[in-house]
Amino acid sequence: MSADKKKITIAIVDDHPIVLEGLQKVLMQAYDYVSTICFSTGGEFLNYIKKSGGGSDIVLIDITLPDINGIDLCREVKTLSAATCVLAFSNHNERSTIMKMLQNGASGYLLKNSSADEVVACINEALDGQIALSREAREIMAKPSARDLQVLPALTKREKEILKLVADGKTSAAIAAQLHVSPLTVETHRRNLMQKFNVKSMTAAVKVAMENGILG
Amino acid sequence: MSADKKKITIAIVDDHPIVLEGLQKVLMQAYDYVSTICFSTGGEFLNYIKKSGGGSDIVLIDITLPDINGIDLCREVKTLSAATCVLAFSNHNERSTIMKMLQNGASGYLLKNSSADEVVACINEALDGQIALSREAREIMAKPSARDLQVLPALTKREKEILKLVADGKTSAAIAAQLHVSPLTVETHRRNLMQKFNVKSMTAAVKVAMENGILG
C-alpha cells in the first residue's frame, strides 16, 4: 500500500486518552503525510468542524462518548461536512449498532480489538470511497442471529408506561388507579403489548423488553 | 516524581492492540528504566509467569479478555506470583466489579478513560505498596448506589430453571409437564422465587433477574 502523497487529516474522537495515544502512534508510523487531531468529546469535534470549515478527511469516532452517542454524532458530522469519512471505532459488537452507524452515513466500523494493520487498511479503504469493516465487524454482519432479525415492536408512549408498571409487579387495578383510567383500559393495553411482542404472557413480554433495553 | 533507578518490568494483558500501543508509548515516556511486555490473552501471561519464574513487577489487566475474565486471571496471577502487583485497566464501571478485583488481590483499578498522568500515578502508588484507584474508580467506590448494596438472592438450580421457563411465558402446568413434577411443586417454586426477590409477581421477578444477568 503506497503512502498518499497529499496530506490527509485524521481526527479521533474518543474519551480514552490511552486509545488516543495508541492510534496516534499507529497512524504516524503508517503514513508519511498525515496530521492527527484528537478530541475527547463529540461537542469539541463539532466545534472544530464549524470553525475550520470542512473538518478532517477521516474521523474515527467512539460509540460511547461523554456528551453524545457516536451514532448521533455521525449523523451530525455528515450533515455539517459530507466529505468527511466517518469510521466507528468501538467496543460494541452488536449487529444493530453497526447497522445504525452505516444507516447514519458512516463509511465503516472497526472493533477496538482490531490490529494496527487492520485499522490502517480500513482507513485506506474508506479514503478510497469504500465501506470498510474490520474482520470481526464483517463476521458480525455476515451472520445475523435470530435476535438481530427480530423486528422490535414499536410501542406507544402509553404502552411503555404500562409495561414498566407491570414489570414493577403492579396489578391492572393499581396501574389504573395510578394513571386515572379504567382497569379495563389497562387490560386492553396488556393485550396489545402481548400481541406486539408475540408472546403469551406479560412475564415473557417483560423478558423480551429487558433484552432489548426497552425497559430499565 | 523521580524515576526509579532499578529496572521495572510492566506487563500488559489486553486484547486491543491499539490500547497496547498507547500504554507502551505512555510508559516509555514516563519511565527511564522500564521494560514492557504485552499479551493479548490471559493464558499467554500465565505461561510467561510460569516460564520466567516470577513474572513482572506490575501487570495491567483488562477485565474483558478472550480466554478468561480479568477477575479470575487476577486470582491466578496472585497465586502463582504474589509479588506481582495487579492493576485492572478496564471499561467496567460497576462498583461490584471493582470490589471483586480488590477481593481477588488486585492492587488497584483504572478506568480506561484515565489520563496518561493518572495511569503513571497509579502505577507508582501500586509500586509503593498502596491501593491505587483512578479518579473515577475512587468516585464509584465512594458512593455506592442502592442497587450496589442490594444483595442478590442465591437461587437454587431448580429455581433458576423454573424462572427461565416462566420468563418464556410458560404456565405452571406446562412447566410441570416439561419437568415431570406436579404443578403444585412449580407453584411452590414460584412463591419462593417471589419471596427471595422480595417482589409481588413473577413479572417483577423476571425484571430484577434480567437486570442482574441471572436470566440469559
Place this chain on the structure above:
DNA sequence: GTAAAAATACCGGAATACCAGTAGATCAAA
C-alpha cells in the same frame, strides 16, 4: 380536513396465578 393511529372503555367467562400453611423425601456437608 380527513384518515390513520392511539387511547379509552365495555362484557362475560375461562384459565392461571397468587396466598397461607404444612410436610415428607432426598442429599450433601458438618
Place this chain on the structure above:
DNA sequence: TTTGATCTACTGGTATTCCGGTATTTTTAC
C-alpha cells in the same frame, strides 16, 4: 449421623390475568 438445604407435594380459597370481540373519543399526521 445429624442438621440444614432443597425438592417435592398437598388443601382450599381468592385475586388476577388472559381471551374474544366491539366501540367511542382523542391525537397525530398528511
